[in-house]
Amino acid sequence: MLTPLSWLKDFADFPDDVALLRSTLDDLGLVVEGVEVVGDGLSDVVIARIDEIHAIEGADRVRLVVVDAGDGPLEIVCGATNFALGDLVPLAPVGATLPGGFEIARRKMRGVTSNGMLCSGRELGLGDDHSGLMILNNHDAAPGAPLVEVLGVERDVIFDLAIEGNRPDAWCIRGVARDLAARLDLAYREPVIEAIARSEQPSADLVSAEIRDESLCPRLGVAVLSGVVVGDSPSFIVDRLAKAGMRAINNVVDASNYVMLEMGQPTHPYDLSRVEGHGLIVRSAKQGESLVTLDDQERTLGVAGKSLGDQGIDIVICDATDRVIGLAGLMGGASSEINDATNTVLLEAAAFEPITLMRTSRRLALRSEASARFSKGTDPAMIETAMDRFAQLLALTCPELTMSQPWVQPATSPAGAVIEVPHARIEALLGITLSEQEIGQLLEPRGFDVVATDDGLSITVPTNRSDIRKSARGIADIIEEIARTYSYSKIPRRRLAWPEPGSPSSAQTLRHRLRDVMVGLGATEAWTSSLVAPGELELLGIDEPDIVVTNPLTEGESRLRRSLLPGLLRSTAMNLERQQDNVILFELGAVFVNPAVRSSRSSRAGSLGSTEVALPDEIDTLTVVFAHDGVDATSAVTALSVLSDALRLEGLDIDQRTRRTAELAGLHPTRSGLVRDVRTGVAVGVVGEVDPELGGKLSSALEGRRIGVLSLDVGRIADNSKTTRKSDLAQAVSRFPSSVFDLAFVAPDDVVAADIGKALVAAAGELGESVALFDVYRGTGVDAGSRSLAYRIKLSAEDHTLSEDEISAVREACIAKAGELGARLR
């Protein structure tokens, strides 16, 4: 909300100290988002008359202008072209400093001396117009006259305030002034509103008014103003509206806007002659009813939108024939707009139900200065004052103006709520003790009434504070108001401590460890969006329905990701395209499974939705993509082996027999497998290579490139019922030397190497220390369709050095066991 200091000063003698005002406003929760100083640096600018215009030889962008600024002819070089001989324009003479600190000096250009600068509106900080010089012909000023006097410009400071949702009182100059004056301990004064000539005639004789639904319109006032002459507003109104960000339209509309900005109460003036039947009805729109609003759009009303709880209730203003002529608080209809011929105004001022009004505003995407105020809750007690203020302002330009006795229903405004606030609650919530007098001094200048009771305070809430709840919850609202007006910064801080120790969650500890391992392997963590484009599931070959964002920012971000793989591959491709090599990227994040496929989670939906709703499974996933030079599935397998060691996982097998599961989507069918816990049979992830078809579809940078991939379900890894961990109890190592021998087997390709390894471990039995594959060979000397697998077997015993017999027994057992699988000693 743009708040000019000059306007605030109508209500209290505020100081000019901008820094003080700014910090005070901030501390009151009226946060200053910007400060603009206008009219500064104009004191040297004078009016000049254009007397001669000459071309300058060799220059086509500038001309030489001779002006008279009161002291005879002055030569100025000027780039603007929007003026003619005799025009009056602003001149910043040599030595002047313009707003923004630009100092005018005598300059020589193209052999001509320029003795000052002729200015545009923007250069003077007097508007946005920079298309040419500011032309001041209609001001009837003499050359040499100071610009500030001619325009009546005074230095002013405009604060741009962010008004919070619980400050309906502060949506106007008056409210800000009152809060600020109270904090600065300045006397606050209401503007004097001189009632203008009122006809004895009750408004009811001239117009009818009816509220059909009091819950939508708790209070309504109407009055008839005759003797209206539509024209321009006085300059102070135009100036203040402009500073507050509103354009002047005509004296009637301007008076209405001025009252709204000043008092927070919107009013609506109608041309009475154009209101059928000379009457107003406030009701909810009938389903399908329509209205052509001032912006020339036809609006269909009374139809529920898709927003939760929207029942399609729109508050409308109708004429006496029940025809809709305006959308309450949002926009009038074209039919009853004020125009140059208007001579009698029907003025309406009302209070509307904020949530209903907001729903209409959102559904129709209509917002206005009035709706911003109505949606926070206006003060129903302000209606009469606002109508009087409107009449007073309009009378400045319409001397013959008379107003009928306003008709207001209900006649008396509802009194403010009374809330009992126990002292103990104030202390318990704020941690400070304030006396009843102190609280009175804080709240009463803001319109609260504070009365002491046995154990606390009985506080009457002013009618402009609809945010303060009438139930017991209002106690918290009052306490906030006490804290706010006292100042948050004055409440002493306590050093809180409790006996319970802090602890990270086990999932977090695990994730940190995963991240450490990945970083140790040279991988860089990526962060790809959880929102992806349609078609991603199809690309991966996953036959599941998408989870669709119904209102996405862009179509490309309209689905929830089912896999981290495509995002990581795209990031990999981007890095390769940018000439980065050795790219290994990983990501830790959630992927989502449509509850139509499977769901382990259901939750309370909301009061107006179904009670329970099935929600997507969120699978916390680690995916690593290896794209460094010379990489293939072996890197991923190695990473898995390092990772299982780091996490103390044992019994993880790679299952390459199972195919066509969603987990394996996008992976190379014969170079990838499921990672499975042998004991539980649970698949915890996948390892292998990216299907080259997928890589090629995603980016040409990935075409023909082998890319290793490892992906693990972090939740399953963390779950001891799904994975198996090595004991962390110490095992003594043998002090006797280990015996080592190597065995090379030739085995057909369809014999899984891991099975041979397991057979060797079994054969080694208790003496086995380790069995490790150290060489794989295909080629000369080995049949096609087979390979040679060389294992190094280490044996040891805790209590003795192994004998040759013991060693050869194990060796024989190993050869026999491997033989059973079809592997023969090479």
Add this chain to the structure above:
Amino acid sequence: MSELDLEGYLTESLAAVASAERVAELDAIESQSKAKNSPLIAARRALGSISDETQRKERGRDIQHISDALLSAISLRREALAANEREAWLLEDALDLTEVVTSKVVFPSTRGHAHVVAQTRASLEEVFVSMGFSIEEGPEVETDWYNFEALNLPPGHPARDMYDTMYLDLGNAETVLMRTHTSPMQIHLLEAAVAKNALPIHAAIPGRCYRLDTPDARHLPVFHQVEGLVVDKGITFGDLAGVIETFTAAYFGPDIHSRLRPAYFPFTEPSAEFEITCTICRGEGCRTCSKTGWIELGGCGMIDPAVFDAVGIDSAEWSGFAFGFGIDRCAQMRHSIADMRALIENDVRFSRQF
């Protein structure tokens, strides 16, 4: 050329298609059928010489049928052959993943890098753990109840405008959404504590959140927050201010301070925005802080009685506070990251700096 000839051409071509063993052979048949000397093309050319319009149209349709039949046979066969070729290639390319000699696999001998946001999140978690908070986390997909209603934001509440919410097509319209803040975890944790009779709570909850914000230098539609929740007996606004100050000094350093100023959140009362000493100018006043010496970090406040009511906690017995702020914003401030969009670009040259 007679009709019989065309039929014969089709039969011949179909046989060739059926016997083709390679995709390349099919390509040849297809291009031949479209060549100038193809019987199909010749038959088309001959159409002009048929004077009877009905006959001409009929003949035209026949030619089209034959051409369609041939092309669809080629395309079917091509799919089958491509599948076969892929199957054969897959077989040839197969690798027994258990025969990997892991000791021989070479990795680049450079260290990798955790994401700067992950690092920031980890340091924040450490600070909170050291302050006695347990770290919790929760789902990114939420319902209207947890994200709004239980937090005293009933449907239609004007303050909902602060949250540009992404809705999912699950359940009734606008009931399932991407959480707009980590605050729904307040409700989950309070519900769980009530169910297990396990108050007090001192928890910090980091996590990913979503809003319909067009990405710019300071906003991302997918971002990270950390929530704090303390519910105990005798907790006051002074405790909240103290915790914020302790955290600020612990994370940003001893010369960075905090201050609270009034704000509005429906789920806290009193509510505050918390600001910290500008980390760029250390409070002197600069462009980043609009010469105020302070920058806004997050929101906080005492838990509103309506929130306690929603989960069945007696607000006369228990009180507490909650706070929340952006992790990405912390990272941006701490590392002077000019444009937040660099965080999601994943250029390794950016990531390797941290």
